[in-house]
Amino acid sequence: MRDINNYIDKLKKLNFSDMYNNDFILTWEKTRDELEAVFTVADTLRYLREENISTRIFDSGLGISLFRDNSTRTRFSFSSACNLLGLEVQDLEEGKSQIAHGETVRETANMISFMADVIGIRDDMYIGKGNKYIRDFSKYVRQGNEDGVLEQRPTLVNLQCDIDHPTQTMADMLHLIHHFNGIENLKGKKIAMTWAYSPSYGKPLSVPQGIVGLMTRMGMDVVLAHPEGYEIMSDVEEVAKRNAQESGGTFTKTNSMEEAFKDADIVYPKSWAPFAAMEKRTNLYGMGDMNGIERLEKELLARNKEHIDWQCTEELMNMTKDKKALYMHCLPADITSISCKTGEVAASVFNRYRIPLYKQASYKPYVIAAMILLSKVKNPAELFTNLYNNPKKRKFD
Amino acid sequence: MRDINNYIDKLKKLNFSDMYNNDFILTWEKTRDELEAVFTVADTLRYLREENISTRIFDSGLGISLFRDNSTRTRFSFSSACNLLGLEVQDLEEGKSQIAHGETVRETANMISFMADVIGIRDDMYIGKGNKYIRDFSKYVRQGNEDGVLEQRPTLVNLQCDIDHPTQTMADMLHLIHHFNGIENLKGKKIAMTWAYSPSYGKPLSVPQGIVGLMTRMGMDVVLAHPEGYEIMSDVEEVAKRNAQESGGTFTKTNSMEEAFKDADIVYPKSWAPFAAMEKRTNLYGMGDMNGIERLEKELLARNKEHIDWQCTEELMNMTKDKKALYMHCLPADITSISCKTGEVAASVFNRYRIPLYKQASYKPYVIAAMILLSKVKNPAELFTNLYNNPKKRKFD
Amino acid sequence: MRDINNYIDKLKKLNFSDMYNNDFILTWEKTRDELEAVFTVADTLRYLREENISTRIFDSGLGISLFRDNSTRTRFSFSSACNLLGLEVQDLEEGKSQIAHGETVRETANMISFMADVIGIRDDMYIGKGNKYIRDFSKYVRQGNEDGVLEQRPTLVNLQCDIDHPTQTMADMLHLIHHFNGIENLKGKKIAMTWAYSPSYGKPLSVPQGIVGLMTRMGMDVVLAHPEGYEIMSDVEEVAKRNAQESGGTFTKTNSMEEAFKDADIVYPKSWAPFAAMEKRTNLYGMGDMNGIERLEKELLARNKEHIDWQCTEELMNMTKDKKALYMHCLPADITSISCKTGEVAASVFNRYRIPLYKQASYKPYVIAAMILLSKVKNPAELFTNLYNNPKKRKFD
Known part of the structure; x- marks a missing residue:
């Protein structure tokens, strides 16, 4: 049963002191206790909001979002999380600001952070770039704070990089925790993270990498399935192996x-571009060879076509545990006969799981807010006790 | 005399319980009591702001704006309304988010609404599309709320569609109520909603339609004047007839x-494109025929030219009641010799009415805020009593 | 020693009553007391923020930003200032709103200001335009307020025009005040505002003009150095002469x-385009001659090249007082071998001063907030006493 005291008791048992004044970049840099703290804080925030209790921990302050490609979902999740805590969002649009990599990252990081409590960055398209960019930003604002330039140290939240997509995968796992009625019930569950056919474009690797990097933390049986040649980063595979052990x-x-779906409790079929192709794209980008990138994109789609049978069909779903594995996707999906002629998933499968899919997505704002809160508040148990006992209404009704 | 108790007493006499947790899409879907509730709440909000009393009913929360064409005035009115109530605005820019119609509207509606208390949509250029889009959004977020995806049900506010422009026309009417010193004094007043010549582009039908659909509610003598061929939607004409009766x-x-202006108390001369042309544009758009749309636009302007004498001149103004009818416009107007060579209105007429025109516009943020408030607050009379008796300053002075 | 009472005592001694409900457009329109009030309020705001005390003087309200060219730094400084005081920022993007000069400025000024407490405008590229635009805006919103259209009179803050850049130069001076440990210690200090070579583009005149217009207020020895032909506005030179006297x-x-750097306590080497060229650009723009502007830009860069030796090198720095003048720049700088092959400053000089440069920039949000606060709050000493004695935490910790 949901009860504020359960959440508070849980928090009191966890050790997450290193999260204070710290970033959230990769899930495998966090301890299990720290991950559980995120889930618990996310659930508490949702509970308090549903009880119409304000969770503003900021009276003023800015949350900066820096998206290096178009995004609706993550943008709104980040905005929602900031708003829930009392931060106003300011977008740093690079088109408007002409930021380049290199020396000026340090300057930009300081110039936008005078009032910034959190900076969310999404930079997922180029191997070896996005994660580095987030870490550079973090280093520079930490220095700026130490040098007396910045009054506070902004928290960096990775909103998707070339390596991991922690706000997505943590929301995914929170969905599983609710679906299976407790984090302890994830142990032994089989999850199939599988490649699926897409006609649209060469998609980032951060979701499959993030999923195998996170789901292996909880004693699950994690299967990664893809056609030959569609490897993910080998470093992340090593992480997954170690985690599983x-x-x-x-x-x-x-x-x-088929093998991946067989007896699976959870399936996560989703397209991605091969790591080798992503690296090639990065190199072409580095040389400014936009024609080369366009050619590569065409090659990728042609190559995808060789594996057009990698679709999440009803037949495949019937091979899963009791024929009713939980279908997951980070959305938007390429849905056969709806968003494209042939795609990642059959329309009947997608439609049957629409409500769980939307619920899965609905955890993201709370997960982001939890990551921010754990970096800003030393004693969340005390905070929640205060908020609950001296409630301020979020909305007058 | 303006007095908080007058507003509160008025609210107590009106029945508007159906507005709670509901949308505002067309004025003719609302009862007369509900319309009066909007005017009364708008006046109260303005009064409290002028008394430097905060009217934040939200401690946090988002107002989402979705504009499908450029807009300054409506954008700022919506932002102002949200800010007045304590909501932060987040724009959903379709260019940034690649939303398509159809299946994905459902998904988008849910994905942006995790913290959304209100969604304002402007979609006025294509017949049969805009209003439907708003209703689809509404249906999907209601489902999302019922399915447990969304913690709250966001209120949809129609910021202009192909059929009606309720935030404009309600602001227009509130202007009339103040001008004529009471809603009861509108009865018997003659208002001329007339077409006027414009050299700029084929303008939407929502204002003339909205005006005849709303002004006929109050016992006014509403005259719709236009050259042959410049018909508005026949459905809306039926609404106006029924209302008048x-x-x-x-x-x-x-x-x-001339006939429309004769003895008019109020004139509203404004250009629009014929309904038949708007339908044709919609079909061309559906076929992706952008050249066809450009050709149609040229035809429209050429056709407008045949009626270049439809201008609001001093001569025409002299035909109105006591030669001093109230001139109205939703702005921006095509002003002869100022914004164009020949336009909707003579510069001398426009300039004489500039202050009333700006006042007319100034009601819009309060009208939008009233629509939101009536959907969110069960007992506004009680709310206003509280706000007034335990005032929190909007601005420290 | 920093102490809230020092700030409050200082404020009590200054006369700045004319700043209430007024704009901040040019520093030389303000008295010395008024400038000191800005510095003192800025310092107090920073102090309170560092003490985690909220300085929200607004419970709701909008700050409008209107940038006529790309900007990251000023945009974020303005947002930060607004947020610090409790205002939400709404950008007026002209691309989205199609505002023209002339008649419609009046309309726009009113239409966006229904809830606007402050409007920040940046318009620096065309001589005779930007400052005028800000003043027009100010006049129109004042009229709108008097006419009963606007409930409040928005404060205009000049975020950079063709004449002055007061938020930059006031932040620069606050940096000097802290560096030299008191405004009284600026007297007799030599500051060199010198032109420097840039390969990037013809930069605005507002910084050198603003610097000579402001630094001459404090009894400093202000030297303006540039190659022949790179004159600034003669009107501003007259202001500087009068100020110095x-x-x-x-x-x-x-x-x-060399002469400028010799024994200087402070150096501010920075590129700008000659006034005559800026005027020519304005005329070309007026005629819509974009090719002409492009040609002019090339001529400017070619002409700059003739003065490629105007760089801030270590040799030049060695000529300054004790070889360690304070190096200043408004950022971003053209740094030799980092952001360009040859630029305004040697990398070793820039890098040595990086932390002071970032600190210099960090004063801007507080200076902007102080300008707004002094226009909105009649008795800041009383305000700060209240905030300090009944503190509300900015951030729960």
Whole structure:
């Protein structure tokens, strides 16, 4: 049963002191206790909002968002999270500001951060760039704070990079925790993170990488499936292996979608571009070869076509545990006969899971808010006790 | 005399319980009591702001704006209304988010609404599309709320569609109420909603339609005047006829601007494109025929030229009641010799009415805020009593 | 020692009553007391923020920003200032709103200001335009307020025009006040405002003009150095002469960078385009001659090249007082071998002064907030006493 005291008791048992005044960049840099703290704080924030209790921990302050490609969902999730805590969002649009990489990142990081409590960055298209960019930003604002330039140290939140997509995968896991009625019930569950056919474009690797990097933390049986040649970063595979060993789960790979789906409790079929192609794209981008990138994109789609049978069909779903594995997707999906002729998933499957899919997405603002809160508030248990006992209405009714 | 108790007493006498947790899409879907509630709440909000009393009913929360064409005035009115109530505005820019119609509207509606208390949509250029889009959004977020995806049900506010422009026309009427010193004094007043010549582009129908649909509610004599061929939607004409009958007013049509102006108390000369042309544009758009749209636009302007004598001149103004009818416009106007060579209105007329025109516009933020408040607050009379008796300053002075 | 009572005592001694409900457009329109009030309020706001005390003087309200060219730094400084005081920022993007000069400025000024407490405008590229635009805006909103259209009179803040850049130069001076440990210690200090070579584009005149217009107020020895032909506005030179006479300082001009640097306590080397060229650009713009503007830009860069030796090198720095003058720049700088092949400043000089440069920039949000506050609050000493004695936390910790 949902009860504020359960959340508060849980928080009191967890050790997450290192999260204070710190960033959230990769899930595998966090301890299990720290991950559980995020889930618990996210659930508490949602509970308080549903009880119409304000969770503003800021009277004023800015949340800066820096998106290096178009985004609706993540943009709104970040805005919602900031608003929930009392921060106003200011977008840093690079088109408007002509920021370049290199020396000026340091300057930009300081110039936008005079009042910034949090900076969310999404930079996922180029291998070796996005994660580095977030870490550079973090380093520079930490220095700016130490040098007396910045009054506070802004928290960096990774809103998707070339390596991980922690706000997505943590929301995904919170969805699983609710679906299976407790984090302890994830142990032993089989999850299939599989490649799926897409006719649209070469998609980033951060979701499959983030999923195998996170789901292996909880003793699950994680299967990564893709056609030959669609490898993800080998470093992340190593992380997944190590995680599985430590948590008492497994991490296996296969080139068969059927094998992955067989008896799975959860399936996560989603397209991505091969790591080697992503690297090639990065190099072409570095040389400014836009024609080369366009050619590469065409090659990728042609190559995808060779694996057009990698679709999440009803037949495949029937192979899963009791024929009713939980279908997951980070959205938007390429849905056969709806958003495209042939895509990642059959319309009947997608439509049957629409409500769970939307719920899955609905955890993201709370997860982001939890990451911010844990970096800003030393004693969340005390905070929540105060908020609950001296409630301020979020909305007059 | 303005007095908080007058407003509160008035609210207590009105029945507007259906507005709670509901949308504002067309004025003719609302009862007369509900319309009066909007005017009364708008006046109260303005009064409290002028008394430097905060009217924040939200401690946090988002107002989403979705504009499908450029807009300054409506954008700022919506922002102002949200800010007045304590909501932060987040724009959904379709260029940034690649939303398509159809299946994905449902998904978008849910994905942007996790913290959304209100969604304002402006979509006025294509017949049969804009109003439907607003209603689809409304349906999907209501479902999202019922399904447990959304913690709250966001209120939809129509910021201009292909059928009506309720935030404009309600502000227009509030201006009339103040000008004529009471809603009861509108009865029997003659208002001329007339077409006027414009050299700029084929303008939407929502204002003339909204005006005849609303002004006929109050027992006014509403005259719709336009050249032959410049018809508005026949459905809306039916609404106006029915309204006039019920309210004890009249609704008449003429092809003569002089006839419309004769003895009018109020004139509203404004250009629009013929309904048939708007439908044609919609079909061309549906076929992706942008050249066809450009050709149509040229035809429209050429056709407008045949009626270049439909201008609001001093001569025409002299035909109105006591030669001093109230001139209205939703702005911006095509002003002869100022914003164009020949336009909707003579510069001398426009300049003489500049202050009333700006006042007319100034009601819009309060009208929008009233629409939001009536959907969010069950007992506004109680709210206002509280705000007034335990005032919080909007601005420290 | 920083102490809230020092700030409050200082404020009590200054006369700045004319700033209430007024604009901030040019520093030389303000008395010395008024300038000191800005510095004192800025310092107090920073102090309170560092003490985690909220300085929200607005419960709701809008700050409108109107930038006529791209900007990151000023945009974020303005947003930060507004947020610090409790105002939400709404951008007026002209691309989105199609505002023209002339008649419609009056209309726009009113239409965006229904809830606007402050309007920040940046319009620096065309001589004779930007300052006028700000003053027009101010006049129209004042009229709108008097006419009963606007409930409040928005404060205009000049975020950079063709004549002055007061938020920059006031932040610069606040940096000097802290660097030299008191405004009284500026007297007799030599500051070199010198032209420097840039390969990027013809930069505005507002910084050098603003610097000589402001620094001459405090009894400093202000030297303006530039190659022949790179004159600034002669009107501003007259202002600087008069200021120097009144304050007991000096204002001299030279065509030698060495002479300017010799024994200087402060150096501010920065590129700008000659006034005559800026005028020519304005005329070309007026005629819509974009090719002409492009040609002019090329001529300007070619002409700059003739003075490629005007760089802030270590040799030049060694000529300054004790070889360690304070190096200043409004950022971003053209840094030799970092942001360009050859630019305004040597990398070793820039890097040595990076932290002071960032601190210099960090005063801007507080200076802007002080300008707004002094226009909105009649008795800031009383305000700060209240905020300090009944503190509300900015951030729960």
